[in-house]
Amino acid sequence: MIIVAITGASGVIYGVELLKALKELDIETGLLISDPAKIVIEYELEQDLDEIKSLASHCFEANEIDSSVNSGSFKFDSMVIVPCSMKTLSAIANAYASNAITRVADVALKERRNLVIVPRETPLRTTHLENMARISHEGGIILPAMPAFYHNPQSIDDVTHFIVGKILDVLNIDNEMFQRWKKE
Secondary structure, eight states: OEEEEEEESOOHHHHHOOOOOOOHTTEEEEEEEEEHHHHHHHHOOOOOOHHTTSSEEEETTTTTTTTGSSTTTSSOOOEEEEEEOOOHHHHHHTOOOOSHHHHHHHHHHTTTTEEEEEEEOOOOOHHHHHHHHHHHHTTTTEOOOOOOOTTOOHHHHHHHHHHHHHHHHTTOOOOOSOOOOOOO
């Protein structure tokens, strides 16, 4: 199972497109959406929350600290936080597990499971970079939402699919979400 968490940073489309890709690949998912992410979803997408939740195999509430997903005994392989706000990134870097998203990330790090964080902020402060480095030192993967343009994207979908494809790559999931570099 892959846990997908969507937090309150711009770029919620990345999380939704990841859920679509995982569903198409028939991979079991669990979904966590923070309250700030629900606000951003309203601004950025023309999808309602129930439509997004229907993409996941299981849904958990981000504010339920006693949910089964928060336990180290809950079986999941990987967690992807996409997009990841600087608030969530800071909480994870400092082991401040105040909600289900930061608690599951804490479990992923302490149990050496895959944790992929897709920060969506620019520019970055030194503290943001230091927090990313702390998570990286513990085995988390920092995958900023920095799309490439060598494949000549023609749409927002092309740009979004590049990032989703890179997320799938680091999870060792075969995909054809984007055109790979090849010298001709």
